[in-house]
């Protein structure tokens with residue numbers, strides 16, 4: 001089976017360690033990933049808890065297929081209440097840690113309470129220990145991983161951890177495994193830091209055994225054989241996500257100068273492969289799409305141990321701050337990885353401060369004398385270091401752009417680019433309106449993986465239309481459309497992406513973004529579990545997880561009013577092919593949000609109706 005039937009629960013206040021057993025029916029209903037994570041979050045948390053209080057649970061949950069030798073399913077989710085948004089905090093990562101937890105015999109880890117002194121958790125199969133981490137506290141991620149593996153005498157130990165930004169409570173600190181795979185968003189590293197939990201080291205000697213190993217092997221062999229043939233996966237394999245910089249710039253939607261411009265003259269340099277070494281990948285993934293970057297110049301050295309900047313980082317800290325110097329952006333990426341900072345919120349918070357500086361809303365007295373102007377690459381590294389240490393202006397910017405705007409004053413708010421208090425990723429809804437719907441509806445704030453992206457469905461022969469015809473998405477939809485065709489596209493594919501998260505799927509391995517088709521994914525679930533299941537049942541499981549997430553936000557007081565975009569998205573871009581054109585209107589977007597509620601069976605205030613909860617087998621939430 002692809003699951004163990006065991007959930008590990010650790011209370012850091014009482015040092016109690018328990019194992020809860022779950023029957024097969026539990027996995028059929030909640031599957032894995034955010035399904036299991038949300039089940040425990042809703043069961044174990046109080047609705048009015050502050051995200052940084054000990055009572056806020058922090059849950060790690062690999063997907064249903066994670067840990068098998070199935071292609072591109074290495075992912076696990078971390079779930080909690082987010083300190084950045086006050087909404088659901090949810091972020092997935094690939095790498096190696098999730099599969100190792102499954103091999104140690106657990107399908108999820110639920111952490112509650114808070115330790116008085118720094119600790120780390122050591123899981124070696126069923127032996128679980130809470131250990132002193134006083135000697136690790138304050139250290140960056142590379143040395144911590146090295147030290148733990150040395151102390152444990154086992155180079156194969158998988159370490160998930162926080163760096164100094166998480167310890168200091170930067171509200172967008174993230175969590176990393178293997179130094180280069182991030183639960184990047186929503187500030188979950190700050191939650192881990194608030195628990196005085198530095199790291200979780202895992203080693204498992206077990207092996208998950210699928211019901212039908214042969215079918216999994218067949219699909220694995222097919223994937224490995226096709227990676228270099230398929231146009232999307234071969235592009236990812238050869239160039240990684242940084243290739244997106246040139247494509248998105250050519251489309252006129254590359255976030256530049258705090259989302260004011262859609263094109264950036266330094267795009268070519270940001271996309272350059274001058275410093276790239278050979279690609280690296282995740283557990284059991286033949287796509288191997290991750291970049292490793294090394295710089296050895298007189299002025300800048302970048303350590304390859306920390307991977308390399310992805311598309312999101314290159315745009316957030318590069319074009320979006322007006323900076324086209326690849327070495328500088330790669331260096332800041334390395335600093336973020338050593339200290340565990342979300343590069344998207346970091347870049348967006350800096351670009352927001354730059355815009356406020358250029359508009360005269362703040363001045364050198366507010367910025368410790370720094371000239372926060374777009375394109376000023378000299379301020380980037382010192383500013384990031386101040387944020388990590390929470391010194392001077394860095395202490396305010398450590399709270400993210402929305403909280404910084406409270407201090408900068410009302411005039412600054414029109415330059416925010418966010419939803420639910422989380423800064424937008426590097427995709428502009430003014431050139432693909434489906435992203436606007438995603439940002440508004442995403443339960444954990446602006447998120448670009450809530451659903452699939454518009455360009456894949458722009459033409460009859462687009463990858464999305466061909467590959468997702470089986471879901472009923474048989475027609476092309478204009479990237480600027482906001483009518484029912486777009487709402488249906490976003491609704492169906494948001495449920496699909498929820499299924500991806502339940503199973504541990506990486507979007508860069510599967511359609512529409514890559515090569516593995518939907519029928520192979522269903523085959524893998526059948527092969528892994530032996531269930532006589534179907535896409536209908538999987539999509540219902542996806543809906544169920546979305547309903548639980550929605551219910552969590554409702555309990556935090558977040559309903560329709562939270563499903564909005566900041567006003568900057570409704571202003572036209574100032575440069576590029578869309579310059580001066582209004583392509584997204586607030587009334588159209590709000591109308592599309594209401595249509596989505598109707599398709600999802602949610603009520604007018606965006607809550608999940610009682611009937612819908614009952615239908616999904618979530619009657620226990622009604623009480």
Ligand code: SF4
Nearest residue numbers: 281282285289506508
């Ligand atoms: S496609 Fe890339 S990111 Fe996804 S699992 Fe494979 S190597 Fe990791």
